Amino acid sequence: MTGNTAAGKAAAGKAARGKTPKVTAPRLSPVRLEELHDQPSPDFRRGEKYDGERFSRADADGLELSGTGFAECEFNGVSFNETQLRGATFRDCILAELYAPVLTAARATLRDIEISNPRWGSAELYENGWTSVRIDGGKLDYVNLRGSRLTDVQISDCIINELDLGSVTGTRVALKNCTIGTLDLAGAKLKDFDLRGTDFRTISGLGNLAGVVIDDYQLSLLAPLLAAHLGVVVL
Numbered sequence: 581m582t583g584n585t586a587a588g589k590a591a592a593g594k595a596a597r598g599k600t601p602k603v604t605a606p607r608l609s610p611v612r613l614e615e616l617h618d619q620p621s622p623d624f625r626r627g628e629k630y631d632g633e634r635f636s637r638a639d640a641d642g643l644e645l646s647g648t649g650f651a652e653c654e655f656n657g658v659s660f661n662e663t664q665l666r667g668a669t670f671r672d673c674i675l676a677e678l679y680a681p682v683l684t685a686a687r688a689t690l691r692d693i694e695i696s697n698p699r700w701g702s703a704e705l706y707e708n709g710w711t712s713v714r715i716d717g718g719k720l721d722y723v724n725l726r727g728s729r730l731t732d733v734q735i736s737d738c739i740i741n742e743l744d745l746g747s748v749t750g751t752r753v754a755l756k757n758c759t760i761g762t763l764d765l766a767g768a769k770l771k772d773f774d775l776r777g778t779d780f781r782t783i784s785g786l787g788n789l790a791g792v793v794i795d796d797y798q799l800s801l802l803a804p805l806l807a808a809h810l811g812v813v814v815l
Contacts, residue, residue, distance in 0.1 A: 582609075583720070586684045589764065593648060604772045605734075605752065606714075606732040606752045611673065613653075617632055617634065617725050619635050620636060624643050626644050626645050626648060628649075634656070635654070636658075638659070642662045643663050646664050646668065657677045658679070660678065662682045665684060666684065666687055671693075674810050676695075676696045676697065678699070680701065682702050683700050683702070688705065691712060695717075697717040699719055700718075700721065704724050710729075710730045710731065713730045713733045715747075719738070721742070722744070723742070726744055727745075732751070732753075734749070734755075735754070736754075737758065739759045740750070740760045745763070747766070748765075748768045748769070749769045750768060750769070750773050753770070756776075756778065760780040764783065765789065766785030766787075773793065775798060
């Protein structure tokens with residue numbers, strides 16, 4: 581009886597080890613916009629609320645728009661270079677080809693947002709709150725999301741030179757087919773953070789990899805970094 585019990589436990593343990601861990605993907609809500617009002621020459625003002633508007637090739641460069649709210653709006657080729665968007669809110673919005681060599685939107689809130697082919701230089705987005713946000717394509721130089729809360733976020737087919745996620749709380753976040761130069765995870769708290777299929781040059785904050793999902797190839801890239809982090813000498 582004892583032998584059979586031990587054998588059964590061993591078999592169960594082996595079977596458990598063979599199971600593929602379940603990874604929960606981001607829960608993304610599609611954005612559907614209807615009956616939008618075209619605003620070819622919008623008069624953007626600080627603290628205003630914009631609802632159901634379409635902005636095409638508009639110029640908001642250098643404006644002070646802190647605390648401004650956008651709901652069910654569509655942006656096509658809008659320039660936000662050096663625009664102050666601190667504390668701004670975007671809800672149920674589609675943003676295509678957003679252009680900003682300098683993007684300043686600290687403590688902004690994004691909920692149910694689709695962003696396609698953005699061109700950002702330095703993006704200061706620290707302490708943001710993102711829920712159900714999708715970014716497809718684009719080229720970003722430096723993205724600072726330090727201290728942000730990211731829930732149900734997917735970034736795909738994007739080139740990012742430096743992505744700073746220090747002290748981020750991230751749940752159900754996926755980076756798919758991206759190319760990232762430097763990824764900073766120092767102090768991050770992560771769950772279901774899926775990096776599979778993304779290329780990266782280096783990762784800092786190796787002590788905060790709990791909750792990160794990688795593939796076998798990425799593990800081979802991380803091996804020397806992890807060895808150096810742990811003080812392991814490989815000969």
